[in-house]
Amino acid sequence: MTTTISNSNLTAQIKHLGAELFSLKDKENKEYIWEGNPVFWGKHSPVLFPIVGTLKNNSYKYDENEYHLSRHGFAREMEFKLIEKSENSATFSLASTLETKKVYPFDFELQICYVLEENKLNIDYKVINKNEKMMPFSIGAHPALAMVENFDNYSLEFDQQEVLNYHLLEEGLISNTTNKLPLQNRQLVLNYQLFEKDALVFKALKSKSISILENTKPILKVNFSDFPNLGIWTMKDAPFLCIEPWFGYSDTLDEYDDFSKKEGIQLLEQNQTFESNYSIEIL
Template sequence: MNITIYNHQIKATINTLGAELIRLEKKNQNYIWTVEETYWNKTSPILFPIVGRLKNDAYTIEGKTYELPRHGFARNFEFKTEYLTDNSVVFLLTENAETLKCYPFPFELRLKYEVTENGLKMDYSVINKSNKIMPFSIGAHPAFAINEPLSNFTLAFNEVEEFVSYELENEQFNNSFQIIPSENGKINLDYALFEKDALVFKHLKSDTLTLLRKNQPYISVEFKGFSYLGIWTKPNAPFLCIEPWCGLADNINHNGNIYEKEGIQLLDNNIEFEREINITLL
């Protein structure tokens, strides 16, 4: 089921399946890409309780092995609509018999969407309802529409950076990296940048980036508190994903113990983890 929230200028539509943002409109222009399954069948999935791919799609806890698909399971479940007004909505997912088979923790995962003066605020909340420390990752994956050549677009960050991108091999980190060319702190986009997969930045100082179109601000994404950032598209695809993460895919040498996984979050019982992303349409 689709739910739409709005104010005088902004309208957002979210599918209760995966609590997935499927449209974000300003003055009748949709900034989220429209699915073409030849490229990808998602628009903005939530990544939970892992980000990326596990080695052998499996992990261990106290010697017991569990299997999880890439990016976890939250995107595949119906969320309960917990709260709804004209301009905001809160979605809730809790554990069920199916999730407990692959992730043995009771939890509460909430996403709040709220339209703002010029965009959308997304609040993420995770509560550990178990009586032991809960390992998890969480991430966003919004795909913004690119309806003209990608070379018209540039990424501008709010801090001076050396853009070190850590490389993926079969969707796992392989201990190699590359320096992404930049000019005055800006990355000029081209599909060739994504030939090996996403750009993954582990050590950014920035917590805001702006997507420029023909050197004019187009979209800004603020992601304070997110440790990592992925940028991704596919060859000639009409979208660009800007992905703040609290978590990472496995390294090819990882031993499988999820508590020792790079980037994993460890949450005590009945403690709440909160993060916020702000998208501004410029």
């Protein structure tokens, strides 16, 4: 099933499977979300929950028990319920089940709300801890933004002048090796060589928004002021770029003896609610 929302400027379509955004078009019918061709990558904009990235050996320990979770968690592969709908907004819900508790032993509700406002799509995350104990989790976005021109015709413009200090991945895990990318006038010219060793992972950035420039013209901006971490990723020769705001990231090469001590993990107090927001703005 799918749901469509629209306003006078934009139309967005969301799959109920994973509550995944798969289309965002302007009034000229220009598409801004990657089509999901499985030759490259068969997703569009999955939500990452209750982990972001990869666990060491795809497993973790909590309360002296071992659990197994595949990369980016299970929410992106589960059917969400549409719980609220208007012309320009839609809210989806995923609740814990007996099956989810086999791999993530917590009662939760995850709500994702999409709201179109002028030239912007706001995506709101709400994580509700329904346990009488603290709940560790990560959550992140993975929007793949379509690129119809040659990849090297694009650049990224950060809202702050900074030196990008990113971590390299080793078999999907965060290594202790870092590289630096200096910006020129806050801009980074894109090329596929940047992603030869997988995603660029930023544990911290001064910037809280990134614009995509096509032939030096800004076309789209991702705003992520709530989020402490970020990934940027594509595949060789793929006509898309993912700008991924995160709360958390893959396991590091360091050991931890309990999931709640994982680097980057969020700890939500009992019966409390976590909320965050990012947006995709058409320029």
